[in-house]
Amino acid sequence: MKKIFLNLGRQPITNSFLNKIDKKTTKKEFFYNLSIGFDKKNFLVSIMNYVNPKKMFNSKYAHRASSSKTMRKSFQQIAFKLKKRFKPKKCLEIGSNDGVFIKNFNKKQIIAIEPCANLAKITRLEGFTTYSEFWSKQLAKKIVKLNCGIDLIYSANTISHIPNFKEVFDAVLIGLSKNGVFVFEDPYIGSVIQNNSYDQFYDEHAHLFSLLSISKLLSNTNLKIFDAEITQTHGGSIRFYICRKNSKFRETKSMKLLRFKEIQQGLNKFKTYKNFSNRVKGSKQNLLNLLKKLKKNDKKIISYGATYKSTTIFNYCNIGTDFIDYVIDTTPNKQGKFTPGKHIPITSPEKGLNNSVDYAFLGAWNFKREIELKEKNFLRRGGKFITHVPSVRII
Ligand code: DWN
Secondary structure (H helix, E strand, C coil): CEEEEEEEEEEECCCCCECCCCHHHHHHCCEEEEEEEEECCCCCEEECCCCCHHHHCCCCCCCCCCCCHHHHHHHHHHHHHHHHHHCCCCEEEECCCCCCCHHHCCCCCEEEECCCHHHHHHHHHCCCEEECCCCCHHHHHHHHHHHCCEEEEEEECCHHHCCCHHHHHHHHHHHEEEEEEEEEEEEEHHHHHHHCCHHHCCCCCCEEECHHHHHHHHCCCCEEEEEEEEECHHHCEEEEEEEECCCCCCCCHHHHHHHHHHHHHCCCCHHHHHHHHHHHHHHHHHHHHHHHHHHHCCCCEEEECCCHHHHHHHHHCCCCCCCCCCEECCCCCCCCCECCCCCCEEECHHHHCCCCCCEEEECCHHHHHHHHHHCHHHHHCCCEEEECCCCCEEC
């Protein structure tokens, strides 16, 4: 039974960047109430009312996983690590986006699953076998018929987007070879609690995982976790290594340690999430107070990175063009559009990060290091970044 611990109010679809702002488009804009609950039975943290996937994952999906050097390098490293550790012959990625992970494999060796047609077209044109469908038992059966068992199934920032775990794990069981491994990674609830990064909650993130919750969810399946690790990507992610219960892999020491740390952090206790919720309310107030103070001193503030995460912040804190003049983003298909819900214009860094800017809110705070290295001139001439993680402050 899920118990609500946080209400982030009326929120739009984070992938719905608007081409123009007029009565017609804003009237059609879809909103829902974003509240988050904790299930004390399986320790799972989930959004309470999941939006129809077809409203979110469509042929205009805006996010490009290869949009940062950090992620391109991260996917190259994990591809190398998985090939070295498991020596898979046949691989498959669930949620291949623009191919940033699969491009590290031989085209004949890997199959891409990507429901967003505009993204599936990219990898298909590059010669990868790409199924533009949602991962399901039916699709797994179709693939196994053509390829026998899959030795490595990988997925990044996708499983947390799928409300129906049973379908995902049953399909993995159909797809995996005898000693095949399923490796998936998603934003880590332990890092969200630690960093107060409440912006990791939005329509696409149906759930945020812990080792404790995924262990509970797998307990009544024929799968088991044999390893788990925390990575720094996306502000803190958890990577699970899963295999068939009768497979050769044994639980690692680091996984046992992580389980102990999660209990220490109280990820199995409702009060941990209630305390987090109180910090989120404080974070909202502190951010608004800071922006009001800067605007009172006639400072120009923009936002850096038209992230899905920052849509949660701007709609929860009611931050629009009264505070943020515009957002800059390197993704061409976001430029010239407006952010969901608060309709802040988006432009390119070349146009937007000019000498008139005093402060830039880090919408893409998860790439802080990459951005600071890239924007040395902005910092040198006195420009400053604002962040809300782990606390609201001018960097
Ligand atoms: O789970 C998801 C994550 C992986 O990606 C998806 N559900 C949706 C999306 O969420 P996000 O938009 O919060 O992800 P990112 O990767 O934090 O988005 C970064 C944005 O910032 C991109 O639009 C690119 C942009 N960017 C930029 O303008 N300049 C990024 C960097 C590093 C830069 O220097």
